[in-house]
Amino acid sequence: MENLNYISSSQNPKLKRILQLQEKSRNRKKESIFVVEGQREINLLLKANYSIEELYYCEAFHNKDNLARFLSKVKIHYSVSKEAYQKIAYRGSTEGIIATVKAKNHDLNKLEFKTNYPLILVAEAPEKPGNIGAILRTADAANVDAIIIANPKTDVYNPNIIRSSVGTVFTNQIALANSIDVIAYLKENQFEIYSAILQDAVSYLTPNYQSKCAIVVGTEADGLTNEWRLASTQNISIPMQGEIDSMNVSVATGILLFEAVRQRSI
Known part of the structure; x- marks a missing residue:
């Protein structure tokens, strides 16, 4: 048979x-x-x-x-x-x-927080699966409360993202929405917004990340859209010591998140 x-x-x-x-x-x-x-x-x-x-x-x-x-x-x-x-x-x-x-539902209104002072990472329009996977791994390592992908360009269940994230696409709480809706959500819920933008920025070491806050990163090629410039509580940047003025977004994300983690552990 x-x-x-x-x-x-x-x-x-x-x-x-x-x-x-x-x-x-x-x-x-x-x-x-x-x-x-x-x-x-x-x-x-x-x-x-x-x-x-x-x-x-x-x-x-x-x-x-x-x-x-x-x-x-x-x-x-x-x-x-x-x-x-x-x-x-x-x-x-x-x-x-x-x-x-x-697949799970990744609407903004599905986000749940176990703390009164959650730390959110917002990544606007990331496209490269390798970068997205690396960002997800970094967010998992930093134990952020949620990741929001604003203006998503790539399906989060792309096999290359799953592989490059080493499965942390499942361990992170993820929401997907356009930037306008994400900004509205953050403001309605009284999050401080720290946008990685070179113009009118202070060193990333300056803000107090112990509050309810979102760290926002954009792509290496285009940076963040103007909506984030207008919505930002404070623009932040990583001082560069060499000849170039930018670094890989996943590396920058790690630096920013772990400064927040350091402050929150004090």
Whole structure:
């Protein structure tokens, strides 16, 4: 009798769907489903209360000692042949486990804070998945209360973002909105706004970040839009010691966030 939970062909419609979800943002948005590969990433999304739709695994690659634990948490799962699995594996060195996962709602009004003085990071219009992933890793390391991506240009469930963030796209509380709505939200909720803008700026060491505040960063190419210049409580900058006047946005984000963390630990 044919095993209905075993997939041997890469032409199987379920595997073709996985490839479509990996490759096309419009498919992910239409279905509100995305694809995650890797044991660490799947562990993190389960910890963050994401819901797995289906799990696909290849016993030739996956650690059998961990397999039973994953299968016990998912109702629908399929064993995939080595040849078929290699067609859907996104990584060069796979761990033999892939999940389709239900996306979360990232509306601003869904943000929840456990402290009276939350620290928010706002990143306006980041595009490069590598930079976004690095920003998410930094935000996780700094334990910010939320990340807001203003004027988003890239789907947060892009496989390259998931991979470069090492799964911290799941550990961070993330909201998506346009800059006008984000500014309105911050002002309505009485956040101090510290925008990384060179003009009329003070050193990033000057402000008091122990209050309820948002640190706002833009892209290296364009910086922040004028809305943030007008809304800012204070513009801040990182003094440069060399010949150039800017640095990678993820590096700058780390410097700014960890100054806030330092102040809050005093």
